Amino acid sequence: MNKIYDFDQVIDRRSTNSIKVDSLQDVFGRADLIPLWVADMDFLSPPEITEAMKIRVEHGVFGYVKTDEAYYSSIINWLKNKHEWAVDKKELSFIPGVVKGIAFAIDEFTNTDDKVIIQPPVYPPFKGTTKGLNRAVINNPLIFENGQYRMDFDNLREIAKLDCKILILCNPHNPGGRVWTKEELKELAEICYDNEILVISDEIHSDLALPGFKHTPFATVSEKAAQNCITLMAPSKTFNIAGIVSSFAVIENVEIRKRYFNYLDARQLGEGTIFGYLAAQYAYEYGEEWLNQAIAYIDNNVKFVDRYFKQNIPQIKAIIPEASFLIWLDCRDLNLAQPELESLFVEKAGLALNSGTFFGKEGKGFMRLNVGCPQSTLKKAMDNLKKAVVL
Numbered sequence: 249m250n251k252i253y254d255f256d257q258v259i260d261r262r263s264t265n266s267i268k269v270d271s272l273q274d275v276f277g278r279a280d281l282i283p284l285w286v287a288d289m290d291f292l293s294p295p296e297i298t299e300a301m302k303i304r305v306e307h308g309v310f311g312y313v314k315t316d317e318a319y320y321s322s323i324i325n326w327l328k329n330k331h332e333w334a335v336d337k338k339e340l341s342f343i344p345g346v347v348k349g350i351a352f353a354i355d356e357f358t359n360t361d362d363k364v365i366i367q368p369p370v371y372p373p374f375k376g377t378t379k380g381l382n383r384a385v386i387n388n389p390l391i392f393e394n395g396q397y398r399m400d401f402d403n404l405r406e407i408a409k410l411d412c413k414i415l416i417l418c419n420p421h422n423p424g425g426r427v428w429t430k431e432e433l434k435e436l437a438e439i440c441y442d443n444e445i446l447v448i449s450d451e452i453h454s455d456l457a458l459p460g461f462k463h464t465p466f467a468t469v470s471e472k473a474a475q476n477c478i479t480l481m482a483p484s485k486t487f488n489i490a491g492i493v494s495s496f497a498v499i500e501n502v503e504i505r506k507r508y509f510n511y512l513d514a515r516q517l518g519e520g521t522i523f524g525y526l527a528a529q530y531a532y533e534y535g536e537e538w539l540n541q542a543i544a545y546i547d548n549n550v551k552f553v554d555r556y557f558k559q560n561i562p563q564i565k566a567i568i569p570e571a572s573f574l575i576w577l578d579c580r581d582l583n584l585a586q587p588e589l590e591s592l593f594v595e596k597a598g599l600a601l602n603s604g605t606f607f608g609k610e611g612k613g614f615m616r617l618n619v620g621c622p623q624s625t626l627k628k629a630m631d632n633l634k635k636a637v638v639l
């Protein structure tokens with residue numbers, strides 16, 4: 249009999265320095281909001297990880313650690329079993345975060361003022377790191393059609409001629425939750441390869457494909473993709489261990505790998521910590537059943553929210569995600585300007601969500617809801633929202 253994990257349990261995260269909870273006052277001006285913003289979950293992480301860390305804590309000596317073979321093999325086996333992706337140990341390196349990994353790639357493979365393509369609405373640090381490093385952001389906005397997003401390949405072909413150096417792909421996409429298909433990724437790979445645009449594929453949400461969808465690693469769709477990309481992954485979203493930091497890069501192409509890994513080596517950025525290695529290894533070795541149950545719970549939360557909107561607040565539509573625990577809400581039928589929309593959620597409903605425009609101006613009229621929480625929390629949030637919209 250499989251162990252049953254309890255995702256209904258409500259855990260008090262206050263005073264743990266959790267950004268999601270303990271930064272409410274600073275960010276929203278109120279500490280009493282229901283936190284449904286920052287992309288981590290309110291669930292206990294798999295106890296198998298916690299137990300392994302407890303044992304290590306009990307040892308009491310925390311000197312320098314080497315990268316264990318078991319760490320590498322846990323990742324290699326996970327990628328093979330979960331994503332049918334055969335990766336060799338030499339293609340792998342620890343990195344201290346996916347966003348940092350993106351910044352390293354921009355730093356190494358572009359010069360100041362070079363152009364980097366992003367596809368908004370998208371996770372804001374794609375733009376932030378690019379601009380922060382004084383590179384130019386070129387937008388290839390996604391097309392919202394029939395209630396879902398798709399990539400604009402015609403526009404990309406035009407932009408690609410502008411001597412762009414990198415495209416940052418969000419695979420699966422945040423927000424919007426698209427699990428890009430093999431065909432879509434193949435077309436993207438073709439355009440980028442032919443125009444010498446290196447693809448940085450952020451696959452941090454890849455393990456969280458919801459029922460009926462299957463993640464495709466960008467590197468696996470064609471030889472053009474495999475030879476022209478850096479893939480960045482992590483167990484952080486998957487197993488709710490973002491605060492531990494245990495991301496990694498996978499690079500098949502020898503030249504790209506040499507440059508990226510040399511960049512890491514020169515700055516000692518490819519070295520992890522005791523708990524980063526340990527948590528990743530135990531997550532990948534022992535976390536699968538927990539993940540299956542977490543995905544089923546999230547899927548049920550998505551359905552709950554969708555049903556609730558349809559029955560009670562039809563002015564707001566849930567864009568059903570194909571992956572992960574974030575729901576992109578189409579609030580345009582409320583006919584509110586963005587500040588009023590934000591105020592409706594915060595001031596009237598007492599809810600902390602990410603505003604759509606946080607992800608680019610293309611997010612106007614949208615809000616992002618995190619459903620990685622007990623359903624009782626969501627129920628309270630939806631009841632608050634219903635009152636706020638109706639009254």
Ligand SMILES: Cc1ncc(COP(=O)(O)O)c(C=O)c1O
Pocket residue numbers: 287344345346347348371418422450452453482484490495
């Ligand atoms: C698409 C995407 N990439 C990266 C991150 C953050 O990754 P890290 O904490 O490893 O930098 C997030 C977190 O929300 C994300 O949604």
